[in-house]
Amino acid sequence: MLIAVCCIAYQVLLNFYVYLTSGWLLSITFAQNFIRMNFDIKAVGNTLDEKILYKINNKTKPPGSLGKLEKIALQIGKIQQTESPKLINPCIMVFAGDHGVVEEGVSPFPQEVTHQMVLNFLNGGAAINVFAGQNSISLQIIDAGVNFDFTEHPALNNQKVAKGTRNFAKEPAMSIDQCNEALQRGADLVSEKYKEGTNIIGFGEMGIGNTTAASALFSAYSGLEPAKTSGRGTGLDEDGVSHKAEVIQKAINKYGNNLSAIEILATYGGYEIAMTTGAMLKAAELGMCILVDGFIITSALIAAQALSKHVVDYCIFSHQSNEQGHRLMLEYLDAEPIMQLDLRLGEGTGAAIAYPVVKSAVNFLNEMASFDDAKVSNKE
Numbered sequence: 381m382l383i384a385v386c387c388i389a390y391q392v393l394l395n396f397y398v399y400l401t402s403g404w405l406l407s408i409t410f411a412q413n414f415i416r417m418n419f420d421i422k423a424v425g426n427t428l429d430e431k432i433l434y435k436i437n438n439k440t441k442p443p444g445s446l447g448k449l450e451k452i453a454l455q456i457g458k459i460q461q462t463e464s465p466k467l468i469n470p471c472i473m474v475f476a477g478d479h480g481v482v483e484e485g486v487s488p489f490p491q492e493v494t495h496q497m498v499l500n501f502l503n504g505g506a507a508i509n510v511f512a513g514q515n516s517i518s519l520q521i522i523d524a525g526v527n528f529d530f531t532e533h534p535a536l537n538n539q540k541v542a543k544g545t546r547n548f549a550k551e552p553a554m555s556i557d558q559c560n561e562a563l564q565r566g567a568d569l570v571s572e573k574y575k576e577g578t579n580i581i582g583f584g585e586m587g588i589g590n591t592t593a594a595s596a597l598f599s600a601y602s603g604l605e606p607a608k609t610s611g612r613g614t615g616l617d618e619d620g621v622s623h624k625a626e627v628i629q630k631a632i633n634k635y636g637n638n639l640s641a642i643e644i645l646a647t648y649g650g651y652e653i654a655m656t657t658g659a660m661l662k663a664a665e666l667g668m669c670i671l672v673d674g675f676i677i678t679s680a681l682i683a684a685q686a687l688s689k690h691v692v693d694y695c696i697f698s699h700q701s702n703e704q705g706h707r708l709m710l711e712y713l714d715a716e717p718i719m720q721l722d723l724r725l726g727e728g729t730g731a732a733i734a735y736p737v738v739k740s741a742v743n744f745l746n747e748m749a750s751f752d753d754a755k756v757s758n759k760e
């Protein structure tokens with residue numbers, strides 16, 4: 381009798397232990413590839429190409445002389461399916477989140493800078509406030525997962541999924557459920573903006589440690605070694621960058637190369653990154669133009685592309701960041717950035733600075749005279 385009771389007790393304890401230790405693994409097994417969000421992103425079609433190109437080529441200028449502006453004008457015309465595109469209510473959403481992996485000493489700055497910078501955004505004192513204000517871009521600040529209890533503020537949108545991710549060197553950064561939650565919240569925020577008429581949207585981020593998450597995501601999606609995708613972030617020295625790459629390499633060895641797209645995002649990502657991914661997917665589904673910022677925001681796009689490849693058709697790449705690895709990200713996406721100003725800040729600053737260039741592309745297409753209109757002789 382005693383032996384039987386002991387056996388049952390042992391079995392119960394064993395089952396409980398397996399449940400505790402493998403809960404994530406089980407949820408992954410059952411939720412494999414399961415993304416809750418439903419989206420339908422269409423490839424941008426070529427039907428209007430000839431008409432738009434004809435309009436561009438008949439403006440009073442030598443063919444091709446407006447360079448990249450001509451490519452941007454064509455892309456926006458195609459996205460909006462018109463020869464006379466418009467940019468309405470431009471907006472930048474800045475998502476903030478903390479990262480458990482900072483425990484590994486991968487950033488020179490302490491974690492509390494994340495919430496302190498959120499307060500700085502709310503007070504209008506950060507770089508993104510200056511550039512967005514200068515270019516009449518509305519700003520939305522979103523707490524996606526900051527490790528801090530903010531008091532309510534009218535300009536802070538509370539979408540906190542958790543108080544920071546877990547340390548991916550030890551365990552996956554988030555559960556698949558939490559990742560889905562972040563994707564959905566990002567998507568819902570974009571739907572609201574779309575209802576207000578916005579048709580061009582940029583994304584920014586704040587999160588100490590998030591260059592490590594971005595490098596890990598890029599390595600996991602692309603197969604490139606972390607030594608190639610890791611950079612200085614907010615100012616690591618050479619040894620610091622090597623240590624960061626090692627932390628990522630060890631994690632990739634631990635989790636393996638067979639994760640699905642959503643598993644990769646949940647394993648290495650941040651709440652601000654996953655929310656941006658969901659926001660980008662929704663923006664593309666709604667036919668909005670997406671202004672892509674630097675290294676971290678591009679990692680969110682790489683995740684979005686792994687979930688739905690045509691999202692990239694809707695993206696305008698504002699700049700090439702000075703963070704080592706961003707050039708490789710842009711090559712991976714076959715993307716051509718508008719500018720290279722040696723920025724390595726994030727927050728959406730590159731997107732805000734590039735917006736007037738994008739506006740120039742749309743304005744020349746709508747407002748310049750054609751050779752016929754202006755009675756200027758075209759080339760023979």
Ligand SMILES: Cc1cc2ncn([C@H]3O[C@H](COP(=O)(O)O)[C@@H](O)[C@H]3O)c2cc1C
Binds near residue numbers: 488587590613614
């Ligand atoms: C004062 C300050 C303002 C920032 N604004 C953006 N970042 C940028 O740096 C962080 C990522 O770098 P790492 O991975 O090295 O921690 C992110 O928050 C990013 O937005 C900032 C960083 C700091 C210190």
Ligand SMILES: O=C(O)c1cccnc1
Binds near residue numbers: 675702
């Ligand atoms: O390019 C970026 O987005 C970037 C680079 C370094 C640090 N923070 C952001």
